[in-house]
Amino acid sequence: MLLGGEILRILAIGDVCGEQATKKLLSALPKFKKENGVDFTLINGENSAGSNGISKQSSEDILNAGADVISGGNHTLHRKDFRPLLDENERLLRPHNLPSAEYGSGYCLVDMGYAKVAVINLLGQVYLDMHEAENPFTCADKLIEKANEDGANIILVDFHAEATSEKKALGFYLDGRVSAVMGTHTHVQTNDATVLKNGTAYITDLGMSGPVYSVLGVEPEIIIERFKNGEKGRFVFAEGEVAIEGLLFEVDPKTSKALWVKTVKF
Numbered sequence: 001m002l003l004g005g006e007i008l009r010i011l012a013i014g015d016v017c018g019e020q021a022t023k024k025l026l027s028a029l030p031k032f033k034k035e036n037g038v039d040f041t042l043i044n045g046e047n048s049a050g051s052n053g054i055s056k057q058s059s060e061d062i063l064n065a066g067a068d069v070i071s072g073g074n075h076t077l078h079r080k081d082f083r084p085l086l087d088e089n090e091r092l093l094r095p096h097n098l099p100s101a102e103y104g105s106g107y108c109l110v111d112m113g114y115a116k117v118a119v120i121n122l123l124g125q126v127y128l129d130m131h132e133a134e135n136p137f138t139c140a141d142k143l144i145e146k147a148n149e150d151g152a153n154i155i156l157v158d159f160h161a162e163a164t165s166e167k168k169a170l171g172f173y174l175d176g177r178v179s180a181v182m183g184t185h186t187h188v189q190t191n192d193a194t195v196l197k198n199g200t201a202y203i204t205d206l207g208m209s210g211p212v213y214s215v216l217g218v219e220p221e222i223i224i225e226r227f228k229n230g231e232k233g234r235f236v237f238a239e240g241e242v243a244i245e246g247l248l249f250e251v252d253p254k255t256s257k258a259l260w261v262k263t264v265k266f
Helices: 018-036 056-065 136-149 164-174 220-229
Strands: 008-013 040-044 069-071 107-111 116-123 154-160 180-184 201-203 208-211 245-252 257-265
Touching: 008 018, 008 154, 008 180, 018 040, 018 056, 018 208, 040 154, 056 069, 069 116, 107 136, 116 136, 136 154, 136 164, 154 164, 164 180, 180 245, 201 245, 201 257, 208 245
Parallel strands: 008 040, 040 069, 116 154, 154 180, 180 201
Antiparallel strands: 008 245, 107 116, 245 257
């Protein structure tokens, strides 16, 4: 926990799926943050609306639950009425290299007084058919340079990507240049949370905040029919028990390096 401005404890939460998940955040996140001494919270909210995308209501719920910044992904611009909010609130992000994105940014700087936290949101290219997207590696270089110019001493990267190899590669590429690289999008929490050799906290995927009995948040029967019979049914989030997954870690603002990491589920 924060001791005299020396250490920053950070919580990053994986893709929020549906209204049940936002309700769970509102009820459970404040208690978790208090019990664990969390100083800064990053939440990926790109699927937090009733179906694909993020809405005004779901973003407000996530912020009210205790998010300092909401990151996004390939579905962030799904709802047209949400898009203008990206220009109105700099703490609502979409991937900076999202093709043809006319609204918002994938970068913000949060000045906490004792630390300046930059958050970078990027989109992968492999398997996402985002060939028009700017290369996430070169885009990261530009945004890290901006963060350094802005005086950030903590830089967090949400890399919304499909391929584990692309995520791992970016983690190693940015090791020592940012405080954390965290994968999102695949909705399954991976067992590789670590501090890389040059001091960057890393996990291939934070996991999902959504229904436990589901296929990546969706009703299992819908996905079974898609794989078995080729049915293209509309995705509907499953009902039932909801779990919140993510990563808890500490960063020393004096060195910008992570001290330890731990996966969480509550």
